[in-house]
Amino acid sequence: MEGDFIKIHKWLLPLSWLYGLGVRLRNECFEIGILRSRSFKTPVISVGNITVGGSGKTPHVEYLVNLLKDVAQVAVLSRGYKRKSRGYVLANSDTQMKMIGDEPFQMKHKFPNVYVAVDRDRCHGIDNLTQNEETKDTDVILLDDAFQHRYVKPGVNILLVDYHRLIIYDELLPAGRLREPLSGKNRADIVIVTKCPKELNPIDYRVLNKAMNLYPFQDLFFTTLEYCDLVPVFDGEAQQESIPLEGIKQNNVLLLTGIALPKQLEVDLKPYTGEKEMVTLTFPDHHSFKSKDIERINATFATMEEPKIIVTTEKDRARLLDLEGLDNDVRKNIYALPIRVKFMLNNEETFNEKIISYVRKNSRNSILAKGKNDHKSKDSHRSGNRPRTISFRNN
Incomplete structure (x- = not known):
């Protein structure tokens, strides 16, 4: 098992304990209702992690865009990290990178027909996407890097875990790289171990499966990155x-x-x-x-x-x-x-079915909900068979 990019600064562990106390208090406020999460009529899929640094969020969001863009009007909502603007910004073909951030800029130019917006306040951003005249036909919203943004209650919560920085071996900030305690993974509907070596053998998968210690309602997938x-x-x-x-x-x-x-x-x-x-x-x-x-x-x-x-x-x-x-x-x-995501263990179709079924079941678009738009995306390499309906729990 690899944890080759994890470095623990043990002398900072007391500060990590204090940091963890604050994060646990915040999470508990959401659990007991002092702080409230909002649900939305439009399907919302969140992709994020509980560590600082890259875990492959952008290529996984792009995978979802490829999966859904031919059967739904997709919108991607991001914080727009390090942008030079404030508030809600909807990108167009002429929007400068500095106004929305590098990753939203990248996605807008790769997928010009997808709505790409940025807003630090994700609830405000979702309201704009679903109510503004130019984007109110949005069928599904993909939240980029929003696992800790608990004011939104997504229909599907996807947690990404870097194989080389497994959260089970990490510590909270500042001693480690965890943004919140390991128990935060329990909010996920789907956990994906990303950046896996292509040569993983069956025993590695079994060890990882056991080590992640997920609940029965949580689905575990493994992906690797392919270079183009x-x-x-x-x-x-x-x-x-x-x-x-x-x-x-x-x-x-x-x-x-x-x-x-x-x-x-x-x-x-x-x-x-x-x-x-x-x-x-x-x-x-x-x-x-x-x-x-x-x-x-x-x-x-x-x-x-x-x-x-x-x-x-x-x-x-x-x-x-x-x-x-x-x-x-x-x-x-x-x-x-360029990089793209590839699912391992031949589980791509299973993942695709879960996502498409959720979107269809919860879509405001009656045609989409009835599954009449069930044609194969040329980019997603998924099966053309109509997916079964999957019900996700409330987070």
Whole structure:
């Protein structure tokens, strides 16, 4: 079992105890009704975690978008972390990244027909999506990173757990990376262990299943991340349209990241680089690149031997697009590495059925509720059979 990215600062455990006391008090206020959660008529699916840092939320939200976008009008609601705006903002094709944040910007440009909005107050954001004239046809709302936002009572609560930072071995902030006690996982309807190695064997699944110690009403799934062909960051300026994964080994690589866990990406890319050089430039998660950072990128790439490329993430791409000062050589040779979610143990169809059934059963759209729009999404690779109806408990 892996817990290779967990680091416990034991000397901070007393502070973690105090932090946990505050979080438990808040959760108890929701449990006894002092603080209230709102339910909504429109189906709401929340995707989140109870740790600080990346657990694969964005690719899992994108998986849900792909699953539902051909059978429902999907809206994605995010906080819009580090955006330069306030309140509710509905994205359009011209909305700048700084107004909504890098991840919402990424999703809006990948899925132009999906409503993408940001609002720190998720209840206020849902009210706007369901009541405003331009978005009131919303059939389902996906909440990105809202597991701790308990003022919303989602119909389906999905908790993501990073395989490399299993919550069962972690501690509360600031000693560890947990945002709330381990008991918080009990609110989840679905738990997904993400970023699993592809070579997991049956005993690993059994150990994980037992270690997670879930209730019978909770479903456990396992996913891994698959990397796709590299795509140019700057359209029209790259030396070629795309680079297959196998083509990476022909180049020395500058790996440029501003994400929560860059080490895993470095490990994953190593088999593709082979004997070629891989230089890493690492910045904090959601980093806003400054002029000195641009100079560092230009200088580092200039010192590398040909042939060479820069590999970055889709999230970083969103923050690089508007940067000024990047050398022409950098702009021509920088590529984003798309990722997608793959379910393990052949459980993709089971997961898909649960989600589609929930949306159909609770939809305000009568046609959607009757299941008359049951055609296969070309992106989701799901079965075209009509899913059975699944009833989720009240959270």
